[in-house]
Amino acid sequence: IFGYRDSEERTDQDFDSTDIDFFSTIRKQDYEQTSHELRVSGLIGDKIDYVVGGYLWDSEYQLDQQLLYFLTALAELPEGSTSNPRTDHDTDAWAVFFEADYIFNEQWKLTLGGRYTEEEKDMDRSSFIDFAGAGVVIIPEFDASGDGDWDEFTPKASISYTPNVDHLIYFTYAEGFRSGGLNGRGNAPSSIEAPYDPEFVDMYELGWKGVWLKNRLQTSVAVFYQEYDDKQEDVVVPAPDSAQGQETVTLNASEATMGGVELEVKALITDGWTVGVNYGYLDAEYDDFEITTVDGSTADLSNLDLRRAPEYTYAINSVYSLDIGPGVASLQATYRYKDDFETTFSNEPYGHVDGHGLLDAAASYAWEGWTFRVFGRNLTDEDAIGSALPVAGLFSFAAYRDPRIWGVQLSYEFGVE
Known part of the structure; x- marks a missing residue:
């Protein structure tokens, strides 16, 4: 499997939301990545089913910013002078993995797997003052480099029991990690040069799946528990060796636990009409979370809510399909609800999101690989x-989700008759 992506983007932001040139920025970013994956699967006798493989990843991005903000005015620089941070970042990673099922008998199966990963990241970040937009460097702000490399092994083990063809009970334990990295938003050389480490999680899940009424009704329930160590948090901290005096960086600042339940029911009401319902409950809390605040004191934030962790969610989905002419017509509607949650690490009021629901719908007609679709989101x-x-x-400032959107789509899938 080979993948390649190349993108260029530009973003203009006016942070002060006024017609005064107080604090605005232009961001230009070029990004390129390639990935390669090879998998080999097979059987050993009639007991072992396995897959092994390898993975290569390479990515790089270049980010150029142009900031027009009040500090240039305080320094009595000519009108139009800008701060110009630049970031060059490279990532190289490779991994090998395996997973094997050992079939004891028709009812019991053991799954063992693992993945070994190595990553290396390098970053150069610098900034200078552009004299009145003329390209004359008069004040170098900073010039620093950072690098980091990590290697991790993440195992997985699962046991499943199938009492009959309609039911499955399983238990799974797995370890995972979120990659370490470098602070591309840092303004202080000390933050740019120091990498942050991976975030680790241990996951436990007990579940059951069943089918009823000759496959017209499907049900599932899963109970899970997760322990996070060295959890990465994006926080605002003092930066005495930067012009701004503070910065937003990623730190391994917390430990947390999450537990919950997920329920799902899917029913074939009549031929062509399917209705699905799912519900999730989540109990998430910090066990430890301390940072050094902008004023230099130590703050215990373990009483705060984790970001984007609503206590409960649910969704209802309905799909009706009917053969018409040479193709199939379908109507679909989905309603999704999320309980209130936070979007900032410090639970600021402006980042609080009240509980809300979103309604989406679509109508489509598919024939001989072609699909014509009319859709609406957040109706x-x-x-x-x-x-x-x-x-x-x-x-x-806060960015709102997309408002009501509707559109039409025409697509073709090769190999479909």
């Missing part, structure tokens, strides 16, 4: 914050 035009963050400790 009730629900206002909900998608993200929020502070800017330089002076003010904050």
Whole structure:
């Protein structure tokens, strides 16, 4: 399997939301990545079913920013002078993995697997003041480099019991990690040069799946528990060796636990009409979370809510399909609800999202590989914050999710008759 991606983007942001050139930025980013994956699967006798493989990843990006903000005015620089941070970042990674099922008998199966990963990241970050936009460097702000490399082995083990063809009971234990990295938003050389480490999680899950009424009804329930160590948090911290005096960086700042239940029911009401319902309950809390605040004191944040961790969620989905002419017509509607949650690590009021639901719908017609589709998203035009963050400790802003959207789509899938 080979993958390649190349993208260029530009973003203009006016953080102060006024017609005064107080704090605005232009961001230009070039990104390129390649990936390669090879898998080999097979059988050993009639007891072992396995897959082994390898993975290669390479990515690089270049980010150029142009900031027009009040610090240039405070320094009595000519109008139009800008701060110009630049970031060059490279990532190289490789991994080998395996997974094997050992079939004891028709009812019991053991699954063992693992993945070994090595990663290496390098970053150069610098900034200078452009004199009145003329390209004359008069104040170098900073110039620093950082690098880091990590290697991790993450195992997985699962046991499943199938009492009959309609039911499955399983238990799974797995370990995972979120990659370490470098602070591409840092302004202080000390933060740019120091990498943050991977975030680790141990996962436990006990579940049951069943089918009823000759496969017209499917049900499943899963109970899970997760332990996070060295959890990565994006926080605002003091930066005495930077011009701004503070910065947003990623730190291994917390430990947390999460537990919950997931339920799912899917029913074939009539031929062509399927209705699905799912529900999730989540209990997430910090066990430890301490940071050094902008004023230099130590703050215990373990009483805060984790970001994007609503206590409960549910969804209802309905799909009706009917043969018409040479193809199949379908109508689909989905309603998804999320309980309230936080989007900022410090649980700021401007980042709080109240419980809300989103309604999507679509109508389509498919024939001989072609599909024509009319769709609508967020049909009730629900206002909900998608993200929020502070800017330089002076003010904050939030970005809302997409409003009501509708559109048409025509697609073709090769190999479908």
